[in-house]
Amino acid sequence: MTMVSRAHERLANALWRVRSVYEEDARQRFWLCLPADVRARLSVAGDPYGFALSLVIQCCDQQRLGVMLRWLRCLENDSKPAMQVCELAEGLLEAEEWELSGQGRERDTWEQLRKALREVPYDDQVDLLCQRVVPLPPEQIEAPSPRNAWEAFLDLKEATLGPRGEDPGERFLQLLAEYTGRAELVRAVAEWGADQRHATVVKRSGWGGGEPFRPLPPPRLIIKIGYDLGNLERLSVAYRLVTDPDDDWMDVCEAEALTEVTEEELPRRISELIIWAESQQAADHGKLRLEFIFPFSLLFRFVVQNWPLELHEDAPAPSLGSQYEIIIRSEEFARDPRAQRICQRRWQNLHEGRGRVGSSSTVLEEGWENVANYLGNEAIVAFVAYALPGVDWQRQVYAAVICGVPVVAWRWTGKNGNPEAHFLSILRGEEEMASGKQEMNGLERGIKNLTKNLYLSRINRSTAEMRNRSRQSYDLSVIYHDYQPKPREQRQVLSGGNIR
Numbered sequence: 001m002t003m004v005s006r007a008h009e010r011l012a013n014a015l016w017r018v019r020s021v022y023e024e025d026a027r028q029r030f031w032l033c034l035p036a037d038v039r040a041r042l043s044v045a046g047d048p049y050g051f052a053l054s055l056v057i058q059c060c061d062q063q064r065l066g067v068m069l070r071w072l073r074c075l076e077n078d079s080k081p082a083m084q085v086c087e088l089a090e091g092l093l094e095a096e097e098w099e100l101s102g103q104g105r106e107r108d109t110w111e112q113l114r115k116a117l118r119e120v121p122y123d124d125q126v127d128l129l130c131q132r133v134v135p136l137p138p139e140q141i142e143a144p145s146p147r148n149a150w151e152a153f154l155d156l157k158e159a160t161l162g163p164r165g166e167d168p169g170e171r172f173l174q175l176l177a178e179y180t181g182r183a184e185l186v187r188a189v190a191e192w193g194a195d196q197r198h199a200t201v202v203k204r205s206g207w208g209g210g211e212p213f214r215p216l217p218p219p220r221l222i223i224k225i226g227y228d229l230g231n232l233e234r235l236s237v238a239y240r241l242v243t244d245p246d247d248d249w250m251d252v253c254e255a256e257a258l259t260e261v262t263e264e265e266l267p268r269r270i271s272e273l274i275i276w277a278e279s280q281q282a283a284d285h286g287k288l289r290l291e292f293i294f295p296f297s298l299l300f301r302f303v304v305q306n307w308p309l310e311l312h313e314d315a316p317a318p319s320l321g322s323q324y325e326i327i328i329r330s331e332e333f334a335r336d337p338r339a340q341r342i343c344q345r346r347w348q349n350l351h352e353g354r355g356r357v358g359s360s361s362t363v364l365e366e367g368w369e370n371v372a373n374y375l376g377n378e379a380i381v382a383f384v385a386y387a388l389p390g391v392d393w394q395r396q397v398y399a400a401v402i403c404g405v406p407v408v409a410w411r412w413t414g415k416n417g418n419p420e421a422h423f424l425s426i427l428r429g430e431e432e433m434a435s436g437k438q439e440m441n442g443l444e445r446g447i448k449n450l451t452k453n454l455y456l457s458r459i460n461r462s463t464a465e466m467r468n469r470s471r472q473s474y475d476l477s478v479i480y481h482d483y484q485p486k487p488r489e490q491r492q493v494l495s496g497g498n499i500r
Helices: 006-015 024-033 048-061 065-076 080-088 090-101 107-118 124-133 149-156 168-180 183-194 266-280 337-351 360-366 368-375 393-402 419-428 436-448 450-459 464-474
Strands: 220-228 231-242 258-261 289-294 325-330 356-359 380-385 407-411 476-480
Touching (some): 065 090, 090 107, 090 149, 107 183, 220 266, 356 419, 368 393, 393 407, 450 476
Parallel strands (some): 220 289
Antiparallel strands (some): 407 476
């Protein structure tokens, strides 16, 4: 959590004087432009200064200050108050951009590159260079159009690696230096490429420079819970702390498992594992993510998001769902090569825009006897299960997993409204319903960010509506099968890690 400083206070004091903050309708428009993970923790109601301070803190905490300032300038058309805000934010912004793009580099080299790129306007030719590197669909970019080449470079940091593992941002620098011919820019790019102080450097045959520094992926504590073969009335807990995105989530060492664990003591033993894992992870890792593997015979017995995190004997224990992203996996899926192959094809369908969300409501229309045909449609990349007349949700979850659906969600009780609508709102990271076309455009992004959005929805209780939404989220469990040979890398944020 960001430590609130005088710099934050001064920035908020200037921000609340901007029309997009003090005027109610303008503030609503501004709020809608912010990234979903900022909106999720930010109430649009309240006094202007309170909104401004919360906005600054959330943006700094989630490394979204630069995006927020770009939207502010866009909406305010570079008004004098907006430009004053940007001037006051420069120190905080530089610190954020260094964290996002400068790790593993010499600070002087990074500052020289930043200065040179900020002096290059973002014109049509620079836009063509960006498109040549990677054609980023506009719906995948949270920020408005760049104003200079530096902002374009930061946007490319959001893109995945190219087919040969090349970094789009680094390739863009080479093309830009060739295009402009500016002496300062050419020198800055050359020094940037020659900087050998990365964690690893790999020379590429097609162009100069080294592979950019890759921050460590989010650490994952994989916990496999099953029956103790020596005493079937007790449980065994195998575990593994994973930091390599290429490691298979199914590879958990059974030899080091905890044995003879009773059901009553299971939450406490999990708490001990979490404390151990957090003591092992490197300082530059992100927040720990919990990944549980259950056989179906145990899957529906435990609501892991409600388990207490027992830190101190005499202190109240928060729930795991309020502290961590939680992923649930099915052991049956791990033993079914056919389901895995189908799952991979569905991920590809999602990437190509052919994915959609299925639900029990359609099963009800088509009849349970036709559920295999319905779930066999490989366009279905997610399925929401809830009780039907004569068909419980456990059977539907089982059918979806065996049919290779990557994401399966179910509601433990039927008390909290429409589970299908709630699941779709989690995908969007917001409460408003969207049109069918908007749902399709945002489906891939929502699926990739599902575990992050679910975590945020569980902890955001700032309003009565958010508190109700939080209660619903604790009642929702999600299986997330990301079984792929080579998970794609992505930037170091709490957003699903290597899940692609």
